[in-house]
Amino acid sequence: MKRERLPVLAVAVMLLLPMMPRAAAAHGEAADEPFLKDLTVAFYDVNIGPTSVTVGQPVTITGKLTILDTWPYTLDPPQTAYITPVVPGPVFALTDRTINGEPAFGSVEVEKGGTYAFKMVMLARDPGHWHVHPGIAIQGTGTLIGPGLWVDVAPSGQPFVLPVTLLDGRKVNLETLGGNFVWWWSFIGFLIGLVWMIYWTVPKRTVTRLAVTSQLPVNDDAPDIGLITPRDHFWMDVLAGLTILLLVIGWVGMARKYPVRLPQQTDRFEPTSLTPSTHMATVRSSGATFDQSNDTLTINARIHNTSASPITLKSYVMAMTSFVDGPEEELAKAGPADYVGKLSVTPDGAIAPGETRDVTLKMTSEVFEQERLIPLHDPQQLIAGLLRFTDDQGHQDIVTLKSVLVPTEFRPQYLP
Ligand SMILES: [Cu+2]
Incomplete structure (x- = not known):
């Protein structure tokens, strides 16, 4: 660029700056429809840390997710899934992932109703203020995300390295391995294409005299x-010849430089679901309401204790949120703070073996609105979540609760 153009460009950029979108303070998952979050997957016990690292240091995401039995019939059934960190671009490098304790290199087979515990370790790659979530990409549906938080990555003064030991024992830095070759090799291929494109568009009349060329019969070279x-x-034969030559050089060069090669490996397995096979309780909802004026979700449920010991309802998990009936310490352990709220259960207390009890669950949180979790005018006014019970021996259970939801108070913009 010529030097005198720089000030003009600078002024233009300065004029445009106020129009640039600001960094979103919230996480911004609200785009998905409520049913796509509530009826599909529930995330809980999510922990992400540490939240302040330097380039090259690890950040670990752990947690559990359950693919709900209420999976909507309008979506493809969940079969192939990929549990993944959801971050803004390649700012972290995933180095380790286990599902139910087994190493999971790629996609896994999942089932409706299945529960999976995941652990992912990633190295901070780019400095910045990044939001980090766990997510599950389900073939045919897309990526459904769990609760997240912000992680600060500070520069370390060193360039990022990703050391990997090859099968022959050599240690390489995956961050730069083969980078120059890939760039220049692709560039040569690009050049051939560029010459072909310019040849037929700039000096030739093929495109510019379309009125004439379109009159010609199909196989007429004219x-x-x-x-x-x-x-x-002749020249096109030369270009085709160069392309074939490039391929031959590539094949021969690869065979000489890397005599020992392995095809890219896949290992797709079916983790055993952690959902308890026998449940402590059966649950049924007699309806739910959402009051928009105070962000309060109320669910009426009938709980029947089918186990031999008293059980206590500890929390309600819906999509990426957890509502906990307990002291502040338990709330802090339930997941990233933005997605955790207090659950009030009335009447509270343990439910005796064989007892059937009607309870009211109440939760108040801005997260319902921020994450667009409540269907307010949808063809199916349904929400679903997991009720988490514990018995007096410390056993845990999760039971799916599906409720029809009626909004009780509309904001003025929804009134006729
Ligand atoms: Cu986020």
Whole structure:
């Protein structure tokens, strides 16, 4: 660029700056429809840390997710899934992932109703203020995300390295391995394509005289009007020859440089679901309401204790949120703070073996609105979540609760 253009460009950028979108303070998952979050997957016990690292240091995401039995019939059934960190671009490098304790290199087979515990370790790659979530990408549906928080990555003064030991024992830095070769090799291929494109568009009349060329029969080269001449055929043969030569050089070069090769490996297995096979309780909802004026979700449920010991309802998990009936310490352990709230259960206390009890669950949180979790005018006014019970021996259970939801108070913009 010429030097005198720089000030002009600078002024233009300065004028445009106020129009640039600001960094979003919230996490911004609200785009998905409520049913896509509530009826599909529930995330809980999520822990992300540490939240302040330097480039090259690890950040670990752990947690559990359950693919709900209420999975909507309008979506493809969940089969192939990929549990993944959801971060803004390649700012972290995933180095380790286990599902139910087994190493999981790629996608896994999942089932409706299945519960999976995940652990992912990633190294901070780029300095910045990044939001980090766990997510599950389900074939045919897309990526559903769990609760997240912000992680600060400070520069370390050293360039990022990703050391990997190869099968022959050599240690390489995956961050830069083969980078120059890939760049230049692709560039040579790009050049051939560029020459071909310019040849047929700039000096030739193929495109610019479309009115004439479109009159010609399909297989007519029309050398008499200079459309495709024998000379053109010659040069195109040269380009095709160069392309084949490039491929041959590539194949021979690869075979000589890397005599020992393995095809890219896949290991797709079916983790055993952690959902308890026998449940402590059966639950049924007799309806739910959402009051928009105070962000309060109320669910009426009938709980029947089918186990031999007293059980206590500890929390309600919906999509990426957890509502906990307990002291502040338990709330702090339930997941990233933005997605955790207090659950009030009335009447509270343990439910005796064989007892059937009607309870009211109440939760108040801005997260319902921020994450667009409540269906307010949808063709199916349904929400679903997990009720988490514990018995007096410390056993845990999760039971799915599906409720029809009626909004009780509309904001003025929804009134006729
Ligand atoms: Cu986020």
